[in-house]
Amino acid sequence: MKKLSIALLLTLMIGCNPAIFKSKWTKEIAPESYFTRFETTKGSFDIEVKRKWSPKAADRFYQLVKYKYFDNGVFYRVVPEFVAQFGNSDTTTTKAWNKSKIPDEKVILGNEKGTLSFARGGKETRTTDLYINLQDNSRLDTLNYNDVVGFPAFGKVIQGMDVVTEIYSGYGGSSAQKTDVLYTDRKKYFEEFPKLDVIQKVYFINEK
Template sequence: MKKYFFTFFFVAIISCSPKLFNKKWTEEISPLRYKVQFETSKGVFEIEVDRKLSPKAADRFYQLVKHRYFDNQLFYRVNPGFVAQFGSSDSTSINNWGSVKVPDEKVVKGNTKGTISFARSGPETRATDLFINLSDNERLDTIFYNDVKGFPTFGKVTKGMDVVSALYSGYGDKTMGTLDLMYSNKSDFIKMFPKLDTIHKATLLK
């Protein structure tokens, strides 16, 4: 397993522009099925979520999209043939959402190409950080990571997988060593990695 892959930092650095947060949002329940459209610097793609695969993950993803968490976020780690990772922002927002724990769930459907799952660093650490599988990653179904087994998927890219596959991947894992900078000063992080692609907007589709 590649170093740093699912590390999730709950750091104390305060960002100058944290995203809005209301604890009541974390009580919202998602539909059984729903779609999300991502408008990115590379184009548009859609994800269809099936709540029965991982209900708690589907709920949290729904909450994040509904309340505009992903708007103007970076695909901060794109590892060719492995994953495209996003969802980390300023530390205040991460800590706010992370303060409401998402219970762990078993893997029902495997990490095949195009599926989406939450990253995590241990028990009940699924919070805001996600990855889309860029290939079939079967080992992620059963691997034990800090006493938690596997990474449950809860949806799949149904349109625009070519867009996801085209996300800039030239930095690979190089960004992972400087995530503290992204949490504290996103503009400086972007200066270091100017070719990273951006999520302009993520929207629930009716």
């Protein structure tokens, strides 16, 4: 029985890991519209994505979901009445995806409450980390940050926004200031920030 339990545990652990990265994944094109479900420690919510809002962003998000990048991800920066930002703490996987940058695009869908957008730090730096707007943040539509104007949204929460607003925000931006620890020692990071919510899995669902 003990051997069986260990074998089962190993199987479950392997099944939860992201697939081994392949550069060809970054060339895949998403459907013109699709829906995803986030299952988190706070509950579930659904997001609708349309390529017309930000084609390159929609493609990258599609790729990340398809290859389970966000499974076991962390809402590491949740600022009340602003944004809930999330990513993955697997250093090897993240570095691989980060080598493929997403070209900058103009804002078509603004940063309304419930919309989803990639975080970035300058020209063509959108890669893997995203945020959900917790309120209308229209200033992000025209904000000139490191010579790039606006943060284009490409999806929006269509069900479960009440879950999103309940994601733990008590650490504010302090937990984001120590993401170097998250990437090197996840256990230690959660010892310091034990209340952060986690993404259990993200997957595609049929149109409602």
